[in-house]
Amino acid sequence: MGLLKELKKGVLISLWFVFLTFPVMVIKVDPIARTVVWRWANALYMAVGTFFIYFLVQFFLRKKENRKETNDSKEQTLSFIHRILQDRLQRNILIGVVAVVAVFFPQFLSAYQTNVMTTALMYVVLGLGLNIVVGLAGLLDLGFVAFYAVGAYTYALLNLHFGLGFWAVLPIGGLIAATFGILLGFPVLRLRGDYLAIVTLGFGEIIRLILENWGQFSKGPSGISNISRPGFFGIEFSLQSSIIYTYYLMVLLVLVTIFVVNRLQDSRLGRAWIALREDEIACQAMGIDKRKTKLVAFSLGAFWAGIMGVMFAAKTTFVNPASFTFLESAIILSIVVLGGMGSIVGVLFGALILILMPEYLRALSQYRMLAFGAILVCMMVFRPQGLISNIRRTYTFKKKTTSSLCR
């Protein structure tokens, strides 16, 4: 393509961006002096910056395309992480390093950092749960936060009225959320794609609105406070040690979740989910019960959200409906998509990046969310398949082992 044409396109795009960001970047109203400051220099920076970024993006896209052409005949290009994970020694070293970091994290970093990390780990589990529904079974669920809310309120209410402790409610919260998963599953069995997304979105809002408006039941928008923190055989912790305890608890829960989800997706049931995602009609024609398979996916996904809800209520000791807005569902979904649909390692990375990045972008102060958005856009442009794309699973079974590789 002609360079001139490219240049023209670049200029047009920069102008468009200047226009879009004009109200934010150029106009500044000083409410006290009642004057408008026109920061024209900003418009120039914006134009030049966009222009360069546009060409940078074009450059990388070209490079990527060229690489694709040359590598087409070869094996699919494995990402860096895949290469590490496939080599046994490297994989063990990586796991070792992660384990050491995970164990000593609270020792070396502040309680604040530990708290942030605990939150990130919660999103790992939420992401892994949603990954069953969206990544494996291919059911686009925009109301996942509803199950998170169900778990949180299960603990909050049982704790408030019956004084039940964290450990007692943890499985109860999971099971009640799973039940709600089935309840949602039934009416949407026939729906797919966009339609399913809209219904689940509605479901998420309904749960939130009920919590907000049914004051006698849920105490409405003011929420429920003074929820007990997780205990340890009746021992009460100080705030400081409770934060550390919660962190280790979360590490443990993440490990359990990874273990279970990995085994699930690597089983007869997991294959059925993927087949359902690939082609619903063929899937049924091959003898898979669509209803059962979908309901199990919904309820297992919801189960993890419920457990995390309990964890959330216990960690913050306070719940109110404002914590369970659509934005939460969107973030969890982004974790799954960004990480790579159906990939456990991907979700792990996705959650850590998406939850930790805004924290560490605080240095950019007011531009934090802007940078966050830009990074997301770039990632999706360059790696639409997610950070860790689905890897082909190979089976070696003649040696009487049913091993399989990571996804």
Place this chain on the structure above:
Amino acid sequence: MTTQPILDVSGLTMDFGGIRALNTLDLDVNNGEIVALIGPNGAGKTTFFNCITGIYTPTAGDIWLTPPGGGKKISLNGLKPNQVTEKGLARTFQNIRLFSKMTVLENVMIGRHCRTKAFIFGAIFRNKATLQEEQGILETSYAILEKVGLANYADEFAENLPYGAQRRLEIARALATEPLLLLLDEPAAGMNPQETIGLEHLIKQISREGQAILLIEHDMKLVMSLSDRIFVMDYGKKIAQGTPLEIRENPAVIKAYLGEEVDA
């Protein structure tokens, strides 16, 4: 009473709004037979498959399946597609419908789903029964791949297979469900002559092993050389039935085909 047909369809009718795609159709397949269902495009052949496999609910008619060797007659009316497959009908699709992001081996393993049991508990705890079952799934699936000549492709994504191989994989996947009757919807469509010859050998081989087959096909050479009996339909109605020789000479068939373009 001694030789009940495996599949016995009577009076099958299917209306789409005002269109009658199937009109009181009768058809039967005996054990070990290869039966062909032919007719011009739009005659209703695929609709017939969709009706007997539970994908469509027919407007009227009865579908009976009888396991060979004195099994009890089963009605397939009103069953869901997965239940029909479980009872013993397995099909391929005219427009290939493989699980494209799964490997070739995994595609066949899906076929084993309805013959195996492991569920949530088994998946998480991998008890002995589950491990054995999984091993069995792998071995059976791999053996089927060897039979259809796709073992070399086992770890390839299904979408990367050449066209002819994809059609074979559809057959392999259907065979994995251990069907009483195998339904093939235009398995040779889009194949080159060489691939078609390979397919003919494959179908003959499967048939020799005792598999009953109901075949929809446009390639007349293939139909004539494979089939024991042929049913011909046009505009949703059966217009003839008989041996290949009888069909070749049947004036109604010749007329139906001369009215249309025959893609041989």
